[in-house]
Amino acid sequence: MRIEMSSVSEVKNLPSQLYSAFSPGPDLVVRFIYRLTQSYRLGKKVRLLDVGCGPGKMLPKYAQLGWQVEGLEIDSDFYAQALQLAETLQNVEVRPGGFNDIKQRSVYDLITAINGPFAYLLEREAQVDALERVYRALKPGGLFFLDIPNLLWFLKNDPEPPCAKKSVAGLRVQHQAQYEYDVHEATFTQRNEYIIEAPNGHATKLRKTDRHAIITYPDLVYLLEEGGFIKLRSYNSYRSRRATLLKGKRIMLAAQKPVRQ
Incomplete structure (x- = not known):
């Protein structure tokens, strides 16, 4: 798992709060x-x-x-x-x-x-x-x-990746994801992006990448x-x-x- 984050560091345990919210x-x-x-x-x-x-x-x-x-x-x-x-x-x-x-x-x-x-x-x-x-x-x-x-099931049905908006720690957050399949390595990668809007209108992006074995x-x-x-x-x-x-x-x-x- 890899996370990239630019700001909004004043929010304690923000990745955990995002996980719980979504x-x-x-x-x-x-x-x-x-x-x-x-x-x-x-x-x-x-x-x-x-x-x-x-x-x-x-x-x-x-x-x-x-x-x-x-x-x-x-x-x-x-x-x-x-x-x-x-x-x-x-x-x-x-x-x-x-x-x-x-x-x-x-x-x-x-x-x-x-x-x-x-x-x-x-x-x-x-x-x-x-x-x-x-x-x-x-x-x-x-x-x-x-x-x-x-x-x-994902390979057969090719579902749309999730896209949702929620309020997290008083901030407006939009979550969107991308799916990638590697049929040679038998892995599935989900790239998550959280767009976090602060009250002052400034937007920050947090990215989280998860790679799974296709089992x-x-x-x-x-x-x-x-x-x-x-x-x-x-x-x-x-x-x-x-x-x-x-x-x-x-x-x-x-x-x-x-x-x-």
Whole structure:
């Protein structure tokens, strides 16, 4: 991820605020994750690791469920915002890092990777290593849930990139994006531009570039099953009440570590 920013530096944690403003709210996601833990019968006392927790907007919602919550975030600005939030909460801890910083063994009931952090792993070796670390860190019977873009859907449907306007920290902000596909390297790049209008009429641009591996559902199923996971279930959205065939923009997949090894 690369960010270029020219001014508006007086706004604290502006990249985090932009991310929160232009991404879905946490309530729907957390309700889905809670239903998922019930369907896999994880019990009420859940120890959760959220990989790629971003600025941490879902962490308080998880804590309200009575869970012990840990977040990992590799982006320095997002991490700073999440850490500041975690310091105001009980049973919530945030650490800098990503998948390759998971070193625990048989500790977590649930590990989540929401809004695409697994897709930032561009090499197959890194993807395999990440799943091995997740598997080791889960307790027997523990659950892994990941959510990445369904880039085959994007290639087939060629959707218009997002363009939206919102008010962020008292500033008018327009977000527009561009999509780029590299079929040789099997990567997808989203170039985001935020045009920020200050009260004095001065406009500042913030640019953020995200590069994802193009990972298919069969790829993920193969990697998870080779890694020892069982009871795989796919979902189309956070409104889903039951497992379904994938048809939309996201690949949402749950997998369980066997109780008996």
